[in-house]
Amino acid sequence: MATTTIAKALNAGLRRAMEADAKVILCGEDIGKLGGVFRITEGLQKDFGEERVMDSPLAESGIVGTAIGMALRGYRPVVEIQFDGFVYPAFDHIVSQVAKMRSRALGHVQLPMVIRIPVGGGIGAVEHHSESNEAYFAHTAGLRVVAISNPADAYWLIQEAIAADDPVVFYEPKRRYWDKGELDETHRGVPPMSQASVVRTGSDVTVACYGPMVKTCLQAAQAAAEEGTSLEVIDLRSLSPLDLDTVAASVERTGRLVTVHEASGFLGIGAEVAAQVQQRCFYSLEAPVIRVTGYDVPYPPSRIEEDFLPDLDRVLDAVDRSLTY
């Protein structure tokens, strides 16, 4: 067991996946000598060579489109999209090509591919560098969508995503890259990629969140505990498929659910969780499901992004509203 950051854990996970399977190759903008703008691939080109860690032309459609071809040839490409807001030029290849190809071929081809996307705001960036676009991809059948929140998941889930035979959109919480946590590289102590994880047990209100909001919700739970309210915090981890069993089991005990994400609320992951939970837990619910989300606006300029992003107080406010029913 050692203390490390999400960024370093991802780097170590990528390294281990590349050591384990020579078919694993990395492609993306500036991922070679520079190690990526967030240094997630630091040192990998030096150790694995320019053939396996490729600096791509600056063309996202080309990056994902050629990765599909490499997957068809038997490789396991891991592509880095430099920032969340830059993924849209690749939308066709993600949504119409890689997601559907296995189904179109009636299972005759496998499309093992990981699309890594640093996601979310809170870093004071210019526009297009702070977005949360997971709902687009979670809406698309054929993709798996994963959002990590801590170093242990970063290390183990990146390897699991690479080993999967389905395409995985892998969201990394960019403002948490340098947050520390415990990682045991010798023993996998985390659940499978498709499962949610109860990261803090509690009895009064269930809080379902993922990615960068897990830390926020854990802080909210700590603050609530000091005031005598017990929050159960669930890190969804997999956004497609959604592990509703874990959420429903918790809501059946607490009777209350608050969902939290940075992405805009309208038709977001929280909406899907709310719809499914009210159907499954109708007789257990003591209050309506309350969503805490970014507003339904374009991501704002950084000087007012704190007003957009859910924070500890907004989570606690939602918890209080839930408890008034």
Next chain:
Amino acid sequence: MTPTAPRPATEGGPDMIQLLTPEGQRMHRREDQQYADIAAELSDEDLRGMYRDLVLIRRIDAEANALQRQGELGIWVSLLGQEAAQVGCGRALRPQDYAFPTYREHGVAWCRGVDPLNLLGLFRGVNHGGWDPNEKNFHLYTIVIGAQALHATGYAMGVNLDGAVATGDPERDTAVIAFFGDGATSQGDVNESFVFAAVHNAPVVFFCQNNQWAISEPNDRQTRIPLYQRARGFGFPGLRVDGNDVLASYAVSKAMLDRARDGQGPSFIEAFTYRMAAHTTSDDPSKYRVSAEVETWKLRDPILRFKAYLAHEGKADAAYFATIDAEADEMATYVRSGCLSMPDPPGTLMFDHVYAEQHAQLAAQRAEFVAYQAGFEGAH
């Protein structure tokens, strides 16, 4: 530099590589000698085989068109007029090569050995393609214009990583070919694929069938220079070949495929041809093009031209042509009966291949679907 305006849709210009006149006479342009040399290596049996491919694929296409008119296919995309470009190129491929088609490459599919009935499934609506691409190294049809050019380029990058180029082993050295049309050359994906292929020296041949019409839009809506000239700006050769001349199409394709297999990287072939039929069975070309243009291209029919060549060179006789016609009739019967007996798949098919490992939510949804359907059984 003053841009060169595209020539009329009937004129290939002096750079167009040709080995046969529209009347089927062998041409001997000095600048095309290297391609004549390649064509000269074809045996009489090869030449007759080419003719057979041309006739059979045209007949398959006609039968599919008729099946659409009779309501058996939802739509059909005719290759009429483009047989020589496809057969010439298709015959230049080796078994280990890999082809990424659009949705009109029935002739290439035929040359790869893909059962024509596989092609019909998509258009009948029983699947979205469904064949195993790795069985004949022929990828699924791609309908989003130009997307496959990137898949081909990535595949070729994988070939490079495998070291399957420039080994000198003809069974191992591999080329990849991306098919697309004139309209697709405007797509970002096609241009990005040129960039990636050039940067990676990928063993990929970009084969553009310029059939003059992107549904209703002529070449001047896509370009202001001849398409083959674009390749130079990306750093690899671009050639224009008479796409209605099967010998020239074969020879140019073979030269560029050999080049790719030999580690010399990408190239671009513009096969100058004509879409004799509508874009699809849903289209009405009388709204946007003049019949005189169609009549001009009728005189360049790729099959009549090649048949005349074979006949007066003594490569094939009337008895041979009659045999092929009879085989085409049999093929039409095969296509028709195969289409009519193609079963509709069960509704559960839509759930079954979405993921390599089906997840619990989808499994539950499938079970709900099955239960819902079962609720109707025995109902009146």
